[in-house]
Amino acid sequence: MATDESVLETCERRGISRRRFMEFCGTMAATLALPTSYAQNIAAALGQKRKPVLVWLEFQDCAGNTESMLRSPHPTIEDIVLETLSLEYHETIMAGYGKHAEAALQRVVKEEKGKYLVIVEGAVPTADDGVYCTIGGRTALDIAREICGSAAATIAVGACAWDGGLVRSNPNPTGAVGLHEAVPGIKVVNLPGCPQNSVNTAAVLVHYLTFGVLPALDGEGRPLFAYGQLIHDQCERRAHYDAGRYVQAWGDEGHRKGWCLFKMGCKGPEANYNCPTVRWNNSTSWPVKSGHGCIACASSRFWDTKSPFYERLPHPAGFGVDVTAGEIGWTVVAGVAAATAAHAVGHVVRDHFHPGDDDVSPHEEDKDVKTTTEVH
């Protein structure tokens, strides 16, 4: 456990106030559904002298996940890249360019082999020898194999890096695939969503840095703490659904009163994500709160499987207000069933914390990873 002295030393070394640092650790504990006392453990882990190295790769992307990360409220992007990790490669924001940038990446692979973390954004094109995405004259596939192949772990952020996302949508002109298909066998955490919610990405990073293992994942490689529950079950408009109060037309009385968007095509009953609870942009809002249906952007192949987005969900005969859409969701959604003991958030995380192991180092031994991480 971090002592006051060690925390103070950390803060001094980094030129930040103790209050600010502990606030950040407290927020992370909350996101991971840990008791507030765990903030001390997080503080200890983040207080290591040498910061773990992170590289961020972009392939067939729109940089939406990068932008999402730039808006990260807790921790802020400056907390991440100045205090917590050493982000040594990220095309969108790094100082270096051209061959200096490539040299920085090569240095990480060589000097940090097996120890660094990778975040990948964007799909990987495989058609026509990968000519649809090259960086420094090399294909995305070539780069992904080398960089992810030598990393301690990879985090695939956004729908495209997970399963090819929009780029892979029919007719998939470039043969795009997600990372775990492009580079089979690597250790990867998927953080789908279009884009990823930076709160979840930060929580995965902090979890790894604090406990030395990746968080518990569902059958699709998504952390349970973020993807373990149906949107519909967490939705603030749920009471209206249960009472049969639906928006029937855009701008009608129900729409102005915040009624349920089910009939306007909302996919919340089929979508797993913590969007309604963590929300976006410092918890300001999320799409349903702003009056539009969910498009299930964290669901597998959602572009092809969840559109048309304005068509209301099909439902089984006998559907009525007594049958929750939660149950409908279980019936209809392919692949989601594997996901979840829906309320396991937090337990899984706590299972991997061993009181007394105060000095768990991220790079020391990750024997637990195999038990918590499905390899994709």
Added chain:
Amino acid sequence: MARVVIDPVTRIEGHLRIEAEVNGGRVTDAWSSGTMFRGIELILRGRDPREAWIWAQRICGVCTTVHALASVRAVENALGIDIPDNARLVRNIIAGAQNVQDHVVHFYHLHALDWVDVTLALKADPAKTSQLAQSISEWPKSSTVYFKGVQDRVKALVASRQLSLFSSGDWGHPAYQLPPEANLLAVAHYIEALDMQRDFIRIHAVLGGKNPHLQTYLVGGMSTAIDGNEPEAVINPERITLFNELAARATTFVQQVYVPDVLAIAGFYKEWFGYGEGLGNFMAYGDLPSGNIDDSAGFAYPRGVILNRDLSTVHPLDPEKVAEYVTHSWYEYSDGDKVSRRPAEGETNPKYSGPKPPFQQLDTDAKYSWLKSPRYDDKPMEVGPLARTLIAYASGDAQVKKTVDGVLAHFNAPPTVLYSTLGRIAARAIEADIVVQKLPVWIAQLDDNMAHGDIRIHNGDKWDPESWPKSCAGFGLEEAPRGSLGHWVEIENKKIVNYQAIVPSTWNAGPRDAHGQRGAYEAALLNTPIADPERPLEVLRTVHSFDPCLACAVHVVDGKGRSYGRNVVAVTEPEGSTSLPPDPVAHDEAVLQGGR
């Protein structure tokens, strides 16, 4: 003579490669290549036009929201839909906020490190930085203690020997000319601007559900229900207060930090008013309507074309004169690669013919980019904040004229200095200043409409596809932060059959055309001084002055002869769920009538 290659060009959106010939310390020729391709327009075929914006928005996550707006405009144009005034205002607020946010992020986080040496901030005397800061602005964070704190943070970072994203910078490059105290000031504002963008963009979160990739557009309006008497309405008096607070804080930042910093930093690099001149042709579709979108006379950004740096004439713009070449792009046209095609009859068959990866150099005499070459009346054009500012200036816009003249007076320089690398940077700051001041006006109009009981946010007359003609086509034009954006859509039997986008960075970053005319980047790089070909920082300065966005720029237009029917991947669906269920309306009504 040396061939300088920069790949990846970093601190941009997307994948850009620049090759340049350097001769006698100057760039003598340059080639711009987009190295990534996705094919989003192809993917849009067969989809419901009402959701095209959700897909098209993913063209870019940096200029998020702009493709959504162009897309709904295109579909509304095709179907003949007018949107309610409240929807227009919400769209203007979103677009205006995007512009301001994008310009601030560009200057501090994408561009500043071309001019600011972070490591030199360590040598600064915080007291002198404080003096400098107080001499240029009223911004309250300007004490010696404050700058000392920032400097300590940089010191700790450097002492850790883990410089994170600053580790690969060109520190110590002779082209860096700021005194240490200005470097420290810029580093402090780099960090403050991160706070600013995070805070300000909450206006998008309320009006869009989230940022990036807002989720509240509708063909016919917006989903942001408005009602002065409903606490759950997305727009209500409480939210109006929040919008005003966010806009006020952003205005203060733009006027007290961004604009003064641009002027101060430019003051140390005045010779860059003489580099990066470029094409001298400027185009803007115009935007920010005060009424109907078809009434371009009511646009806050005027529409028009300037040719050959001649500010005495603003030519009217005719969208029919837009066409694209693929002579040097990795596509084929059915009637040969020497002709250009208008977007309405565009076609694209991707065909890579570049070197097999991994490669060292492109064959720039042949095809060398995934970007096409858009032309207006067969001429290459520069688009973006500089183009908009010049067109507004030449059109006699009083506010733009006053602001531009103020900046020119500050440097004691004529308008011709605007045709430059620094001119683009200055125009962006001027534009942010002007647009951020429009936000409270639109917010007040929204408030006023609400107070007078106008709560229309969506025109649902054509929401039902059964009300549509069998076939129709339309286009949506817009001024995105990086310049003129157009989407074209063709609808048949309620589905998209043809979709295409010609975007700002395609105009600016595109390759040569059939006549050998360079694109805007390529032209602007000519004569750039290069102190050290191994570290061509100066190339980045000019390329970054355009604020490149390559994901946007690379797009594909479907070949009309190709058939890509909607062929949804097989999903495991339980039996019985694929057929449409019984209409729940009857059931719902029963519930509403107490039938539960």
